Amino acid sequence: MNLDNFDVVNMRSELHQIPELGFHEEKTSDYVAKKLEEMGLKVTRGIGKTGVVAYIEGEEPGPVVMLRADMDALPFVEDGKEVCIHACGHDCHTAMVLATAARMIGKVKKGKLKLFFQPAEETLRGALESIEDGVLNDVEMAVGAHIRPVQDIPAGTVCAAVRHTSSTFMYVDLKGLAAHASRPHLGRSTVEASVLATAAVNAIWMNPGQAWSAKVTSISCSASAPNIIPDRGQMILDIRASTNPLMKELLAKVEAAIKSATSIVGVEATVSLPGGVIPAAEYDEALVDEMRTVIKETLGEDKLANDCGGGGEDFHYFVQTKADIHPVYIGVGAGATPGLHHPQMTLDAEQLRVGVKVLEAFLRKKLG
Ligand SMILES: [Zn+2]
Numbered sequence: 001m002n003l004d005n006f007d008v009v010n011m012r013s014e015l016h017q018i019p020e021l022g023f024h025e026e027k028t029s030d031y032v033a034k035k036l037e038e039m040g041l042k043v044t045r046g047i048g049k050t051g052v053v054a055y056i057e058g059e060e061p062g063p064v065v066m067l068r069a070d071m072d073a074l075p076f077v078e079d080g081k082e083v084c085i086h087a088c089g090h091d092c093h094t095a096m097v098l099a100t101a102a103r104m105i106g107k108v109k110k111g112k113l114k115l116f117f118q119p120a121e122e123t124l125r126g127a128l129e130s131i132e133d134g135v136l137n138d139v140e141m142a143v144g145a146h147i148r149p150v151q152d153i154p155a156g157t158v159c160a161a162v163r164h165t166s167s168t169f170m171y172v173d174l175k176g177l178a179a180h181a182s183r184p185h186l187g188r189s190t191v192e193a194s195v196l197a198t199a200a201v202n203a204i205w206m207n208p209g210q211a212w213s214a215k216v217t218s219i220s221c222s223a224s225a226p227n228i229i230p231d232r233g234q235m236i237l238d239i240r241a242s243t244n245p246l247m248k249e250l251l252a253k254v255e256a257a258i259k260s261a262t263s264i265v266g267v268e269a270t271v272s273l274p275g276g277v278i279p280a281a282e283y284d285e286a287l288v289d290e291m292r293t294v295i296k297e298t299l300g301e302d303k304l305a306n307d308c309g310g311g312g313e314d315f316h317y318f319v320q321t322k323a324d325i326h327p328v329y330i331g332v333g334a335g336a337t338p339g340l341h342h343p344q345m346t347l348d349a350e351q352l353r354v355g356v357k358v359l360e361a362f363l364r365k366k367l368g
């Protein structure tokens with residue numbers, strides 16, 4: 001097998017030309033399947049709709065280690081036209097996992113390396129759909145990777161853990177009572193309820209030593225005419241916390257604040273989390289330490305970056321769904337600028353070689 005056919009930089013630029021939205025990664029999964037078949041691997045498709053799985057198996061018994069890449073791109077509007085762009089670097093992750101797989105052919109002695117190309121990370125549905133299709137059933141260890149922007153870690157360095165936070169959107173449905181504006185005492189106003197609820201949420205305090213936020217991002221409760229007390233309304237909140245227990249506590253406080261504040265004016269509030277709660281990162285810290293050692297051994301002491309954080313990742317549904325999975329997730333400093341999710345995001349693709357080196361070295365320790 002000629003490793004030149006699996007050059008990470010070339011594969012990334014080819015994948016960059018075929019960006020696709022979550023659950024529509026048809027060309028991307030075709031590309032992935034073709035590359036895996038060129039490596040002589042048997043390919044299973046349709047995991048979580050458009051995901052791809054393949055195994056590199058060893059002769060001796062050992063762990064099943066899943067190396068996971070996400071494949072989807074992001075939607076933007078440019079000059080009034082809808083476009084799709086790889087602005088989060090998932091083309092990089094797919095290329096890194098393919099390049100790592102090519103280097104692992106013939107190197108897996110014990111256990112199995114499971115290669116998983118996941119759809120629809122950006123919709124935060126891809127991991128869940130894939131889990132429903134059984135992608136975790138045989139998995140003991142899950143390894144993930146994401147490129148990092150210049151704000152997080154320097155280009156060419158790697159961090160052993162990306163500390164993603166927990167996040168969710170809360171929807172609040174408000175039910176009041178309509179009345180003529182000249183007789184407000186006969187009504188119950190959802191406008192007044194949402195103002196009181198916003199003030200109550202803003203008065204919540206959590207431990208200032210930990211990162212958290214709860215902010216109202218939308219209020220809509222206008223009446224059908226200017227002289228009617230509005231009886232219907234909806235609020236939306238963006239809520240974030242650095243750990244899963246903190247998120248649980250914050251959600252309880254936000255719900256209590258909203259319900260008690262709206263009850264002052266007799267308005268009924270029903271809260272829901274239609275998109276679920278994205279879990280914060282929970283890693284196997286022993287594996288994170290092992291990863292730190294691998295980074296130092298492979299790249300040199302000065303190339304180990306501090307852990308970085310922020311943002312969300314649906315990778316963390318894995319351990320929340322299957323508690324005995326051992327997760328680890330590296331950040332690869334790729335000099336991405338001006339930042340992830342920016343339509344003009346660019347990066348130094350040469351730095352992906354550094355990510356491939358680290359992943360290969362780690363996997364050879366576990367499976368070699
Ligand atoms: Zn993203």
Ligand SMILES: [Zn+2]
Binds near residue numbers: 088089121
């Ligand atoms: Zn991403």
